[in-house]
Amino acid sequence: MDAPRTARARARAELTSQILDAAHRQLVDVGPSDLSLRAIARELGMSSSAIYRYFASRDVLLTALIVQAYDAIGEAAEAAEAAVDRNDLEARWLTACRAARAWSLAHPHQYSLIYGSPVPGYAAPADTIDPAGRVGLLLARIVQDAAATGRLATTGESERAEESTSRATGVMHPQVVEAFGEVDEASVITGVAAWTSLFGTISFEMFGHYENVVTDRDAFFDDVMRRAAYQAGLRS
Amino acid sequence: MDAPRTARARARAELTSQILDAAHRQLVDVGPSDLSLRAIARELGMSSSAIYRYFASRDVLLTALIVQAYDAIGEAAEAAEAAVDRNDLEARWLTACRAARAWSLAHPHQYSLIYGSPVPGYAAPADTIDPAGRVGLLLARIVQDAAATGRLATTGESERAEESTSRATGVMHPQVVEAFGEVDEASVITGVAAWTSLFGTISFEMFGHYENVVTDRDAFFDDVMRRAAYQAGLRS
DNA sequence: GGGAAACGAGAGCACTGCTCTCGAACGTGG
DNA sequence: CCACGTTCGAGAGCAGTGCTCTCGTTTCCC
Numbered sequence: 001m002d003a004p005r006t007a008r009a010r011a012r013a014e015l016t017s018q019i020l021d022a023a024h025r026q027l028v029d030v031g032p033s034d035l036s037l038r039a040i041a042r043e044l045g046m047s048s049s050a051i052y053r054y055f056a057s058r059d060v061l062l063t064a065l066i067v068q069a070y071d072a073i074g075e076a077a078e079a080a081e082a083a084v085d086r087n088d089l090e091a092r093w094l095t096a097c098r099a100a101r102a103w104s105l106a107h108p109h110q111y112s113l114i115y116g117s118p119v120p121g122y123a124a125p126a127d128t129i130d131p132a133g134r135v136g137l138l139l140a141r142i143v144q145d146a147a148a149t150g151r152l153a154t155t156g157e158s159e160r161a162e163e164s165t166s167r168a169t170g171v172m173h174p175q176v177v178e179a180f181g182e183v184d185e186a187s188v189i190t191g192v193a194a195w196t197s198l199f200g201t202i203s204f205e206m207f208g209h210y211e212n213v214v215t216d217r218d219a220f221f222d223d224v225m226r227r228a229a230y231q232a233g234l235r236s
Numbered sequence: 237m238d239a240p241r242t243a244r245a246r247a248r249a250e251l252t253s254q255i256l257d258a259a260h261r262q263l264v265d266v267g268p269s270d271l272s273l274r275a276i277a278r279e280l281g282m283s284s285s286a287i288y289r290y291f292a293s294r295d296v297l298l299t300a301l302i303v304q305a306y307d308a309i310g311e312a313a314e315a316a317e318a319a320v321d322r323n324d325l326e327a328r329w330l331t332a333c334r335a336a337r338a339w340s341l342a343h344p345h346q347y348s349l350i351y352g353s354p355v356p357g358y359a360a361p362a363d364t365i366d367p368a369g370r371v372g373l374l375l376a377r378i379v380q381d382a383a384a385t386g387r388l389a390t391t392g393e394s395e396r397a398e399e400s401t402s403r404a405t406g407v408m409h410p411q412v413v414e415a416f417g418e419v420d421e422a423s424v425i426t427g428v429a430a431w432t433s434l435f436g437t438i439s440f441e442m443f444g445h446y447e448n449v450v451t452d453r454d455a456f457f458d459d460v461m462r463r464a465a466y467q468a469g470l471r472s
Numbered sequence: 473g474g475g476a477a478a479c480g481a482g483a484g485c486a487c488t489g490c491t492c493t494c495g496a497a498c499g500t501g502g
Numbered sequence: 503c504c505a506c507g508t509t510c511g512a513g514a515g516c517a518g519t520g521c522t523c524t525c526g527t528t529t530c531c532c
Contacts, residue, residue, distance in 0.1 A: 008498060008509075032353075033269050037489065047512045049491080058489065116353025117268075118443055129447060136449075171452040171459070192449060193437070193460045197429070199445075200436015207354055209435075211365055213372075213428060216407040223407070224429045231467060244478070244529055273520065283481045285522080294520065479528070488519070498509070 016054050018044060023065055032062065032113045062113070063125050069110040074134030076103040081138060089146050090229055090236045096138055097198050097225040104202045111206060115199055136195045137179060143191050143232060144181035152183060152233040187233050194228035201225075252290050254280060259301055268298065268349045298349070299361045305346040310370030312339040317374060325382050326465050326472045332374055333434050333461040340438045351439055372431045373415055379427050379468060380417035388419060388469045423469050430464035437461075 022040045030036075037058055041048040055061040080099035084092045104111040114132070146152040172188045180188045201224055204210055205217055214220045258276045266272075273294055277284040291297040316335035320328045340347040350368070382388040408424050416424045437460055440446055441453055450456045 112353035117348035171455045196436050200432050219407045
């Protein structure tokens with residue numbers, strides 16, 4: 001952000017990112033709750049107390065890592081989705097979901113950092129809520145594109161959906177509704193439900209809940225995400 | 237289970253459950269990762285090392301608490317569902333889901349113990365996989381009842397569902413297919429997807445992912461669970 | 473009753489996050 | 503250019519953790 005004028009400022013920025021890197025490296029094989037400030041300090045050859053010049057507490061460091069992880073999975077999903085034909089909405093959807101899953105399976109500890117139980121004594125810092133929505137925003141954009149090209153199926157299924165739709169108003173946060181663009185709130189709900197389903201499925205797989213339940217995880221995931229896309233209003 | 241013949245065995249059983257109770261009590265306000273063996277020992281007026289006569293390690297104690305939590309949420313869902321008219325399949329479904337959510341909101345730390353990121357260095361003990369499926373089994377039973385009374389919608393929606401159904405075989409574990417009874421595998425998949433959606437939605441709500449996203453959580457949950465029931469093949 | 477197993481308490485080890493102090497390096501205003 | 507104030511790093515230390523080991527004591531079973 002700011003250009004580091006003085007040598008001290010430059011050294012500070014350098015060390016800050018070195019600490020972050022070391023923490024990120026440690027996260028590869030230890031898991032968030034076992035992440036140790038002292039171990040990071042050892043790896044960097046500095047005293048443990050020196051870390052506190054750069055991060056006020058362990059939780060602050062974790063928060064920074066959380067933001068990193070959100071950005072990483074968001075970027076992975078965006079990059080994959082960007083390579084797909086803009087007109088093939090379902091392919092875009094499925095590709096984004098698959099990319100999110102692939103990233104998660106490749107980075108289990110970072111995943112549990114952002115989608116597991118919050119490890120600090122329940123503190124959802126404001127810095128994290130913005131990057132947290134990145135994958136969700138990507139999905140919302142696809143739904144929005146579907147609506148823009150007149151390809152969003154508004155009525156869910158049969159009369160039942162209509163019934164629940166009729167009284168569903170004011171359920172979602174205005175800024176989320178805005179992110180979906182000019183679609184009715186029922187579509188926002190199904191979109192958020194699909195987003196939830198995406199990470200619910202990944203979490204269940206990663207946290208062992210599909211042990212002795214789902215054998216072919218790839219096929220299962222694809223199937224569920226396809227149905228989620230359909231229910232969100234996307235038709236091929 | 238076994239009748240404690242000797243006084244020593246009786247004292248052992250007594251103390252074991254006292255430790256478990258103290259741990260459970262501590263879980264009300266501290267969260268799984270902050271659960272302290274020494275604090276439990278202090279509360280019980282015994283030395284910390286004495287705990288190890290009853291639980292070989294902290295993880296073993298946590299495992300016991302996990303089983304307790306699974307049983308508790310399972311029992312809550314079952315009790316609520318049992319009070320509903322057996323013929324109203326959707327009401328049974330929705331009631332079970334609501335009970336699971338209500339239990340979760342009332343017991344956040346126990347919830348994150350079973351549906352959050354696994355706190356031990358990734359150990360999913362065999363003792364836990366059985367009670368873990370209790371809520372899922374309940375939902376499966378409802379689907380099974382629907383099939384038994386000829387009220388299970390087998391073809392999902394349109395030709396798309398049929399397409400993905402055609403190649404979906406061998407995806408699920410045989411014992412899960414068996415738990416669903418005489419339904420085709422596609423219905424098992426949608427059932428497991430609905431089960432995933434249930435806890436995915438609860439997790440997102442509990443772990444703060446609906447902050448600035450969903451305002452009316454009750455209405456949102458009902459809506460999503462109703463759609464999940466529909467997609468699982470349940471029709472009112 | 474005597475031998476063996478189970479038990480409780482205490483000390484101790486290695487580790488954690490975090491605080492405080494103190495001397496050294498650094499940057500900037502006069 | 504140099505003195506003063508800020509920033510930084512290291513070390514010691516505190517309170518706490520899970521866990522192990524030892525050493526008497528209690529209980530059980532033959």
